[in-house]
Amino acid sequence: MTEQDLFLRLHELSESDADGLRKLAEEIGVICREPASTILTEWVGGPPGRQIPCAFVCSHLKELAVAEMLLQTDSVAPALRVQLMEMVATQQLVFRELMLTALEPLLRDFTPTGTTGLTGDLRTCDAAYLLVRRIVRPSASEADQFSSEDQFKALEEIQRDDEINRWLLSETWKEILPDPA
Amino acid sequence: MENLLTPEAIRERLSSLREMDFAGAEKLAMDIAKYARVPLWAFGRLLQWPGYPDRSKAEFVLKLLGELSILPWLAASTKLGGEPRIQSLSEAFRLYQELDRRVIEKLRGMLKEQTPLPPPDVPGPIEVPVPVTRECDEAYLLLRHLHRPDEAEADDRRNRLSFARLGEDDRDRFIRHYLDTGEFQ
Numbered sequence: 001m002t003e004q005d006l007f008l009r010l011h012e013l014s015e016s017d018a019d020g021l022r023k024l025a026e027e028i029g030v031i032c033r034e035p036a037s038t039i040l041t042e043w044v045g046g047p048p049g050r051q052i053p054c055a056f057v058c059s060h061l062k063e064l065a066v067a068e069m070l071l072q073t074d075s076v077a078p079a080l081r082v083q084l085m086e087m088v089a090t091q092q093l094v095f096r097e098l099m100l101t102a103l104e105p106l107l108r109d110f111t112p113t114g115t116t117g118l119t120g121d122l123r124t125c126d127a128a129y130l131l132v133r134r135i136v137r138p139s140a141s142e143a144d145q146f147s148s149e150d151q152f153k154a155l156e157e158i159q160r161d162d163e164i165n166r167w168l169l170s171e172t173w174k175e176i177l178p179d180p181a
Numbered sequence: 182m183e184n185l186l187t188p189e190a191i192r193e194r195l196s197s198l199r200e201m202d203f204a205g206a207e208k209l210a211m212d213i214a215k216y217a218r219v220p221l222w223a224f225g226r227l228l229q230w231p232g233y234p235d236r237s238k239a240e241f242v243l244k245l246l247g248e249l250s251i252l253p254w255l256a257a258s259t260k261l262g263g264e265p266r267i268q269s270l271s272e273a274f275r276l277y278q279e280l281d282r283r284v285i286e287k288l289r290g291m292l293k294e295q296t297p298l299p300p301p302d303v304p305g306p307i308e309v310p311v312p313v314t315r316e317c318d319e320a321y322l323l324l325r326h327l328h329r330p331d332e333a334e335a336d337d338r339r340n341r342l343s344f345a346r347l348g349e350d351d352r353d354r355f356i357r358h359y360l361d362t363g364e365f366q
Contacts, residue, residue: 003223010227010235010242021238025245028220032249035213038188042195053198053206060210064217066248066280073287078296078316082323085288089323092284093330095251095277102255102270113264127267131274136331176331 001031036065040072044080059087066091096135103128103135104177107164120157129164138172145170186213221253228257231265243272248280285327291320292356312345321356325365 006028013020036058043054058065069084076084106128112121130149138146145166152160167173186194191213198205227239243250251273258269294316301311322341329337344352355366 001220003219003226006220006223007227007235010238013238015238018241021241022245025242028242029246029249031220032217032246034188035186035191035217038191039195039213042192046195049200050195050198052200053195053202053209056203056206057195057210057213060207061214061217063248063252064214070283070287078294079298081291082298082316082319085284085291085320085323088284089288089327092277092280092327095248095280096330098252098255099270099273099277102258102273106266106270111263113267115264124263124267128270131267131270134274134278172331175333 001027032064033068036061036068040065040068044072044076055083059090062091062094100132100135100176103132107132107168122153123157125164126152126160129160129167132167136172136176138170142170142172186216221249222256224250225253225256228253228269229260231261248276251276251280281327285324288320288324288327289360292317292324292360294320312342314345315349315352317356318345318352321352321359324359328365 009024013024039054039057039061042050043058046054058069066088069088073081073084106124109124109128111124113124113127115122115127130152133146133149133152137143147155147163152163155163191209194209198209224239224243227233227236228243230236233239243253254269254273254276258266258273261269296316297313298316298319300313303311322344325340326332326337332340344355347355358364358366
């Protein structure tokens with residue numbers, strides 16, 4: 001399926017055609033996941049000499065292999081189940097790192113989002129901060145410096161700025177994304 | 182783009198690889214990913230236009246693709262501003278959280294499994310034997326790693342080794358404590 005094929009298919013389907021959209025999602029799912037499924041089947045059932053290349057290919061397929069690896073864990077030997085779960089967990093941590101990298105610059109973006117908190121408009125930095133805090137738990141020694149989500153939403157703008165600044169300077173955050181300066 | 186990597190073609194490429202041919206294996210992975218990622222990158226591009234007429238249909242399809250949609254939403258977010266950017270990141274987060282839930286559920290299920298795992302295949306003599314662990318021990322260590330992903334690598338390694346060297350009863354106690362409290366000792 002090319003990019004043009006996809007755009008055309010989407011365009012031709014009506015918004016109310018849930019079955020058609022589901023079928024498209026299924027086709028895309030097959031395109032994305034079938035190769036990893038083939039590799040995993042060979043890994044599990046193929047000759048022993050194929051295990052190393054299959055493991056190597058699977059680890060390089062990253063997000064394309066996650067769902068298939070999770071599926072296979074039900075039907076493989078314990079050692080392989082552990083190996084598959086290690087690969088899944090590694091990819092999960094890659095997703096986490098990518099999300100935090102995408103959120104980091106927004107912690108200094110004061111543009112209003114158009115959504116409202118208890119004390120007025122939430123800005124991009126506020127929304128980004130709330131997402132970051134759902135992903136990262138502060139270290140035990142710093143936990144009491146930061147408010148819960150509801151408490152944060154109830155803060156005045158200047159107090160939210162203070163908290164975000166404190167977060168950016170915290171050891172918790174610096175250990176994840178050290179300041180390049 | 183025609184898909185030349187059918188399951189048969191992939192099996193053929195795999196069977197022609199020697200066991201340690203990592204360059205060949207990497208080339209195969211790249212060829213697979215190049216084709217398999219086309220629709221995902223197309224979605225990533227499409228989502229960059231908040232006013233794209235077929236956007237709601239694209240969002241419907243992406244919801245059905247689960248964890249495959251995380252990267253398209255993240256890619257789109259880099260080109261958007263304001264509320265649409267936050268919405269993209271929130272959607273990526275929602276999918277990430279959903280995957281996290283599945284992974285943790287699976288690992289918690291493995292905490293019941295006591296089968297000893299074969300020791301790693303290390304060629305030649307070794308000074309200190311690698312401790313034998315069970316499936317539940319490895320699941321516990323993975324859960325701990327996911328719970329403390331920012332722990333320094335050296336600390337994580339040290340913790341893994343000291344846990345693996347504990348007796349089975351002590352390891353069971355750690356696992357029970359996690360199951361009872363959701364916390365790691």
